Amino acid sequence: MDKKFKTKTGYCHVxxxxxxxxxxxxxxxxxxxxxxxxxxxxxxIYSLFLVYLIYKVVTxxxxxxxxxxxxHLAVAVLLFFALLKSVNNSATPVIPRNKxxxxxxxxxxxxxxxYFLIDFEDEKGKLKKRIIMxxxxxxxxxxxxxxxxxxxxxxxxxx
Numbered sequence: 076m077d078k079k080f081k082t083k084t085g086y087c088h089v090x091x092x093x094x095x096x097x098x099x100x101x102x103x104x105x106x107x108x109x110x111x112x113x114x115x116x117x118x119x120i121y122s123l124f125l126v127y128l129i130y131k132v133v134t135x136x137x138x139x140x141x142x143x144x145x146x147h148l149a150v151a152v153l154l155f156f157a158l159l160k161s162v163n164n165s166a167t168p169v170i171p172r173n174k175x176x177x178x179x180x181x182x183x184x185x186x187x188x189x190y191f192l193i194d195f196e197d198e199k200g201k202l203k204k205r206i207i208m209x210x211x212x213x214x215x216x217x218x219x220x221x222x223x224x225x226x227x228x229x230x231x232x233x234x
């Protein structure tokens with residue numbers, strides 16, 4: 076039996092053997108174009124931006140603009156650590172349930188959306204993470220999060 080809940084860009088279908096993420100609407104189409112089913116494009120774009128920031132740090136330091144150089148360096152360091160943290164993320168739309176190691180629910184805060192973090196093993200045997208972002212507070216996020224948690228508990232994916 077197909078159980079589904081709304082996500083930021085579409086729906087998450089919890090099937091007996093798989094979790095399938097589908098995209099619909101404007102946000103879904105944008106994410107299809109920008110991310111696709113891999114994180115490679117995003118990682119390349121962020122890496123290029125990191126190289127640009129490092130270039131700016133060097134040039135600002137060379138002309139003696141220390142305040143702006145330090146600011147750019149701080150942003151570059153934050154981006155570098157965010158990239159390191161994202162190396163094992165995945166954008167796969169299908170996750171076999173027998174490959175799932177853990178599912179964690181993170182509640183929304185004043186500045187963030189609620190989301191599920193799924194740790195799973197990919198087809199090459201590597202541990203990957205898939206983030207399922209739930210709708211924001213302006214689009215019924217609280218109710219969507221309650222429905223999603225209920226479905227994940229019914230399916231015994233989270234305790």
